Amino acid sequence: MGQSLDVLKTCDGSDGHDAKPGSATSANRGSAMWDDDVVVNCAALEEGVKSVVASANRGGARISDEVLLNHELLQYARQGNLRGVSEALDKGAWTETRRPLVMKPQKPDAGKKGHGEDPAVVGMTPIMFAAQKGSVDCVKRLLQARxxxxxxxxxxxxxxxxxxxxxxxxxxxxxxxxxxDPALANIDDQRPLDVADEEMSFKEKFKLICKDLPA
Incomplete structure (x- = not known):
């Protein structure tokens, strides 16, 4: 069973999935992106073991329904599955979840300011996955959910x-x-336009969109 959980941990995005070409850490994470077959295999695997995982012990604690629900939201966002994203959100999945099978807590404690030193920025959120996939509908739904x-x-x-x-x-x-924020820079001091698809027509259109934004 421990082996199954390790596989789910990988499918949750903790090894290689979210590496960016040209980023500071991509070399340490292996290939830039998983291919479609691996994503499909992970999805199939999760469906097959979900009922087992739900009642399994991990470090002596049962994996909660909340954790599994947040994990489902990430998977649906990664796939660009609008129906799945909507259903997960309707059931209470957290929009800012990141690798819920390995990160705790699921949500910040009420009344605490900021995220402190917890791993709040480790891993991708559902909206990042949906944006990477190119699913406008999923992005819209996640934005509607704040x-x-x-x-x-x-x-x-x-x-x-x-x-x-x-x-x-x-x-x-x-x-x-x-x-x-189009001026938001990553750790390599690159703005979104700096990492843009090299096709010039895209960059020009991106610039026009930014130019037309209200001040």
Whole structure:
């Protein structure tokens, strides 16, 4: 059973999945992105063991329904599955969850200011995955649920960085209209435009969108 949980930990994005080409840590994480087959295999694996995991012990503590629900939200966002994202949110999944199978707590404690030194920026949030996938509908749904549009992961990449890198113009526009910061720099001092798809037409359109933003 421990082996199954290790596999789920990997599917949760903790090894190689979210490395960015050219980022400071991509060399340490292996290949830039998983291919589609690996994502499909992980999804199939999770479905097959979900009922077992729900009643399993991990470090002496039962994996809660909340953890599994947040994990499902991440998986659906990664796949661009609008129905799955909506259902998970309707059930109470947390928009800012990151690697819920390995990160605790699931949500910040009420009354505490900021995130302190906890791993609050380690891993990608659902909106980052949806933006990377290019799913405008999932991004919109997450924004409706008040997802943090300018949240960043450990390398300082935001949802806008991921959408720009993959050349998803509609997603970029949606994010920018919802106050995504085009000047936000990652740890390599790169703004979303700096990591943009090399196709010049995309960059020009991206610039025009930013220019048309209300002051």
């Amino acid at each position: 997802a943090e549009v300018n949240a960043v992961e450990e390398d300082g990449w935001s949802a806008l960085h991921f959408a720009s890198k993959e050349g998803h113009l509609q997603v970029c526009q949606e994010l920018l209209e919802c106050k995504a």
